[in-house]
Amino acid sequence: MAATARTLNTTGSTSVVLDAIRAAGTISRVGIAQVTGLTGATVSTVVRKLLDAHLVIEIGRAESTGGKPRVLLELNPTARYAVGVHLDHGAITYAVTNLAGAPVARLARPGPGNASPADVVIRMADEINMLVESIGIARDKLLGLGLVSPGPLSSRAGMHLTPPFMRSWEDFPLDTQLADVAQLPVLLENDATAAAIGEYWSGGTQREESFAALYLGTGLGAGIVINGTAYRGTSGNAGEIGHTCANIDGPECWCGARGCFEALAGPAAVVNEAYSDPRIVTAAALDTLGDHTPITQRFAAIARASRMGDTPSRQLLERSARYVGVAAQSVANLLDVRMLVLTGSSFAAASHIYVPAIRDTLAASFFARDNHAVHVQLSQSAETAPAIGAAALVLQAQFVPERSTSLAAKVRSSPHVSELSTLSP
Amino acid sequence: MAATARTLNTTGSTSVVLDAIRAAGTISRVGIAQVTGLTGATVSTVVRKLLDAHLVIEIGRAESTGGKPRVLLELNPTARYAVGVHLDHGAITYAVTNLAGAPVARLARPGPGNASPADVVIRMADEINMLVESIGIARDKLLGLGLVSPGPLSSRAGMHLTPPFMRSWEDFPLDTQLADVAQLPVLLENDATAAAIGEYWSGGTQREESFAALYLGTGLGAGIVINGTAYRGTSGNAGEIGHTCANIDGPECWCGARGCFEALAGPAAVVNEAYSDPRIVTAAALDTLGDHTPITQRFAAIARASRMGDTPSRQLLERSARYVGVAAQSVANLLDVRMLVLTGSSFAAASHIYVPAIRDTLAASFFARDNHAVHVQLSQSAETAPAIGAAALVLQAQFVPERSTSLAAKVRSSPHVSELSTLSP
Incomplete structure (x- = not known):
C-alpha cells in the first residue's frame, strides 16, 4: 500500500x-x-x-x-485524529474523532448507487479531505482511516468486502484502493462490530465492559464487546445473529442455511412483504419511491406510516419485531450479557415497535432472568455509530x-x- | 467457610x-x-x-x-494438585490433576439419586479423600476443589446450584457445605463451561485458543473459551445454546421461552419420544430400566440400539441431530470459531449419529465457510471432561x-x- x-x-x-x-x-x-x-x-x-x-x-x-x-x-x-467511513448501500457516513474517541465532525452523503467502485473510492477520498479541511485538522495528525461495510468480510483476496447488497463490490480491493487514493492507512471492519465499538467509545454503554450491539440496517447483525474489546472471531465474522435459525423448517436464505432471522424478519423481508399489501404501499407511499431507493429508506417509509397510525404497517413491523426479540434473546442467552444496545438506521426508524418488543421478550424469557435483567436501550447515535466506531478502531489499534x-x-x-x-x- | x-x-x-x-x-x-x-x-x-x-x-x-x-x-x-467433581443426576465423577493440568486419577461413582443433599456431600468428601489417599498425595498439596453441575447457576443465595433435574438441591448451599466437610476451598462452575476448560487444558483442542465445546449430557449447552480463558458472562450462565430458539412457534420450554433446541431435541426429549414408540422401547429394552434410571442412561440405551442396527432408534436420533447441527451452526455463526468439540456422555454414546450430522450442517451452511472451515471433533474424554475442567478451574484461578x-x-x-x-x- x-x-x-x-x-x-x-x-x-x-x-x-x-x-x-x-x-x-x-x-x-x-x-x-x-x-x-x-x-x-x-x-x-x-x-x-x-x-x-x-x-x-x-x-x-x-x-x-x-x-x-x-x-x-x-x-x-x-494530538491525533482518526477518520471513520461507513459505506452502506443507502448512504456513506463519515466521522472524525479525536484521540480520546470523541466525534469532532460528522457528514452523511448519498450511497454508492450504481457508480463504479473505483469512482466511489475517489469520491470518498474527496469527501474525507473536505471534511478534514473544514475542521482545520493538519493531515499529519491523522492516524488513519477505519472503513466499515455490511458483512461478510472475505479473506479470499486479502481482506476485501463482499456485502450481499453490493455485489459489484465483490472482490474489489477496497482497502488498498482507498489507502492509495486517500493516502492514509486503512482498517476494515463489519458494520455491527464497528457500531458496538462506537457505542463503547462514545460512552453510550454506560461503562458496561461486555455487551452486544444489535444492528438493524439493511440486514440484522450483532457486534460483540467483551471486556472492552471487540470480539471478532476467526475471520472477523462473529455476531452473525441474522443468520442463525428462527425456524428449522423455514425457507432457504441466501447464506445457505434455512429459516434465518434475517430472511424471515430483516428489513429486506419487511419491505418485500409490504409491497404485497396495497394498504401499506399506499400508507407508506412506497409507489412514489424510485427504483434505486435503498432498502433502509423503504423500511423507514413503512416505519413512518406506522408512527402516523397505519395499522397494517404497524402489524408488519410487530411481526418482524417478534422475531428480532427472539434473536436478541439468543444473543443474551449465549453471551449472558447485562446490556443490549440497539443501533443502525432501521432500529432508529422503527424504535417505537422494536424497543418495547425486545424488552418484553427478554423480561419474559431471558434464561438467567432470575440472576440479572438485560438492559435494552436504543443508541443515541444509531445512524452514525458505525462511522464513529470505524474511527475508534484506528485509535484502538494504537492502544491495545x-x-x-x-x-x-x-x-x-x-x-x-x-x-x-x-x-x- | x-x-x-x-x-x-x-x-x-x-x-x-x-x-x-x-x-x-x-x-x-x-x-x-x-x-x-x-x-x-x-x-x-x-x-x-x-x-x-x-x-x-x-x-x-x-x-x-x-x-x-x-x-x-x-x-x-x-508441586500441587487440584480435585474436580462433576455432580450430575446420573453419576458423580472425580478427577485429580497435577499443577500442569494433567489428570493423575479419575473415579466414576453413582449419581445422588434420592439421597439428601447433606448425605451426598458427606459421601463426596469421603470419595475425594479415598481417591487422594489412593494415589498418595499429601493433603497440603491440594489447592482446592472445583465442583460442576448442570446449570443454571443461581446467585440468589450466593452461588448455589439449581439444576433442573435436581430440584431437591435448589438453594442448598453446596459450595460452603462441601468446603466445610471436605476442608478444601470450593469453586463452582456449570458443566459445559467446565468441559470446555477441561478440553483446553488436556490438549484436546490442539492449541486452538478460541473454540466452543458443545455439551450433550442430560441437556444441551455450550462452553465458550476465548483466547484461552473461559467466557462465563455476567452470571456464569453464558453458552445456553439449548435455550435458544429452533422454532419461534414451538412448544413452551421449562425456561419460559418457546421452541428451544433442548425442549425439541435434547436427550430428555429424545427419551420421551422413544417411550411413545413401542419398537424403540423393545429394541432399546427401555422397559427393563428402573424408575430412577437417569435420562443419560436411557438415552445411551437408545444409542446402543441404533448402533446395533435398529432403524426407528436411528431415525429418532437423526431427527435430534438435525436440530443439534443447527444449534452448533448458531454457535459457530455467532462466535466465528474454527473448532467445535463435542463432549458429554450423550455425544459419546451417540457419536455415530451426531458427529456426521453436525459436520454436514456446518460444511453446507456455516456463514463464513468461504473463509474457513469449522473443525468438529468428538472429545477424547467426553465422559470426564467436566471433572478435569473443574480441577483445571482451580489451577486457572491461581494462574490468571x-x-x-x-x-x-x-x-x-x-x-x-x-x-x-x-x-x-
Missing part, C-alpha cells in the same frame, strides 16, 4: 500506558503502575516519551495520602495491539515476541 | 509468570520477560520465589543466539486471576488495585 503509515509506533508498554490513561480519564504515574503492573521506572520512561510527543499532558496535582502530591496525566485529545492475544498465543508466535517486549529506554 | 485456603497466594506478576511458563511448557527468564512485558529484574525476583517454593524447576540450558546459554524453566507438575478484567475495569475497581500491583520484592 502506498499510503504513509502515521501510526504512533507504540510498543507494548507504550500502548498499555496510553490505554490506562484513556480508560482512567485522569491518572497519576503511580496509578498507572498499579493498574498495569509495570514498574515505576518503566512508567516514568514511557510517560516522558508520551509527554515529549504531546500525546499526553499534565493537568495538575492530586492530594496524596501522605507523601508529595501526584501529577495527574490525561490524553491530549487534539495485544489485548486480544493470550499469553499462550504470544508464546507460540515467537517471531513477533520482540514487538511485545518492553519499550527500550 | 471453615476450609483452610491452600492457595499459592500469588499476586499479579507471579500469576503472569506462572501462566507464561505453563503456556510455553519450557521457557527461559528472557523469554518470560519478552512474553509478559515485565522487566528482567521483576522476572528474576518472581522466578526466584517460585523456585524457592518448588513450584517451578530448572531443567537445563538452551543454546542462545550469542551471549551465555539461558536456563530453561518448567512448572513442577507434582486478572485476565478476564480489562484495564478500564481495573481502573474503576480502585479498592482492588493493590491486588493487581507488581509483587513487592
